Amino acid sequence: MTKLNFILELQKRLSSLPQEELEERLSFYMEMIEDRMEDGLSEEEAVADIGNIDEIADQIIADIPLSSIVKKKVRPTRKMKAWETALLWVGSPVWIPLLIAAIAVALSLYAVLWSVIASLWAVFVSFCACALAGLAAGVGAYFFKNLPIGAAFMGAGLVLAGLSIFMFFACTLSVKGAVILTKAMILGTKKSFMGKETAK
Amino acid sequence: MDVQLKRGLLDVCVLRAIKSKESYGYQIIKDMRPYVSLSESTLYTILKRLEAAHMLTVRTAEHGGRLRKYYSISPEGLKRIEEFKAEWKEIMLICQYVTKEDSEDDEA
Numbered sequence: 001m002t003k004l005n006f007i008l009e010l011q012k013r014l015s016s017l018p019q020e021e022l023e024e025r026l027s028f029y030m031e032m033i034e035d036r037m038e039d040g041l042s043e044e045e046a047v048a049d050i051g052n053i054d055e056i057a058d059q060i061i062a063d064i065p066l067s068s069i070v071k072k073k074v075r076p077t078r079k080m081k082a083w084e085t086a087l088l089w090v091g092s093p094v095w096i097p098l099l100i101a102a103i104a105v106a107l108s109l110y111a112v113l114w115s116v117i118a119s120l121w122a123v124f125v126s127f128c129a130c131a132l133a134g135l136a137a138g139v140g141a142y143f144f145k146n147l148p149i150g151a152a153f154m155g156a157g158l159v160l161a162g163l164s165i166f167m168f169f170a171c172t173l174s175v176k177g178a179v180i181l182t183k184a185m186i187l188g189t190k191k192s193f194m195g196k197e198t199a200k
Numbered sequence: 201m202d203v204q205l206k207r208g209l210l211d212v213c214v215l216r217a218i219k220s221k222e223s224y225g226y227q228i229i230k231d232m233r234p235y236v237s238l239s240e241s242t243l244y245t246i247l248k249r250l251e252a253a254h255m256l257t258v259r260t261a262e263h264g265g266r267l268r269k270y271y272s273i274s275p276e277g278l279k280r281i282e283e284f285k286a287e288w289k290e291i292m293l294i295c296q297y298v299t300k301e302d303s304e305d306d307e308a
Contacts (some may be wrong), residue, residue, distance in 0.1 A: 021294065025244065031268055032240050035226035038264065059241045178287060 003033045006047045013057040016194040127164035212284045215277045222272035
């Protein structure tokens, strides 16, 4: 790939960045490629040395705050005509509630994800509590010379203690998973706002 | 490496690379290469962050018929390096403790 192709390709993928930001990023990469060529690399090698263009674009998008992408994307490219403004006003009782509802649905789905995780932790806590209660009841029964009942309580307590260890690992894994998922969702949201220009 | 820890370390590394004289993007990457590898986009983010924190200043100058950005350290940046050196002693102590063999516990 030539440096011009690289820059054009990167520009295509980052087209939804605010203009100033985009220009600064592109000239930064241009400088990096040219400095490598000055250092004795061929144009091809210099571009290859910069790295994979998909990864670069993804990392840049991940760095940019979502708000600045949305702002750029939502801003109209031309001035709206009078009838368009009027339509926007007349339609506002319809589209504003719909927009709010859509955002609310998205947020509640996200809240569901974390509530599932919260309930997993609740199960973990109840396992721990039952394990302790079982062991305590077992010891209590022993004092009342009720050995079979005591043994049963002890056994149940130990089984629950074992389960709670497994549960702990499951819970921490689920939190890690949710964090990874959140990052992926943010990147996905940004990319969807970037629109079809970024599609390969 | 832990992301937060690495981020703090890289900031100081970049400051170090421009400490004695002003430098430019590719030179910074080359100077750091023996110690830590740094991608272009990471360097860009670090330079932006350091500029926003007034730890460095940027100037654009012509070089071989094209423009190149030069970064030079500010008094705040120098201060950050000194702070880091002081913090580092603490970190080294923690490191010594963490890597200490169990058998050495009794001798202490």
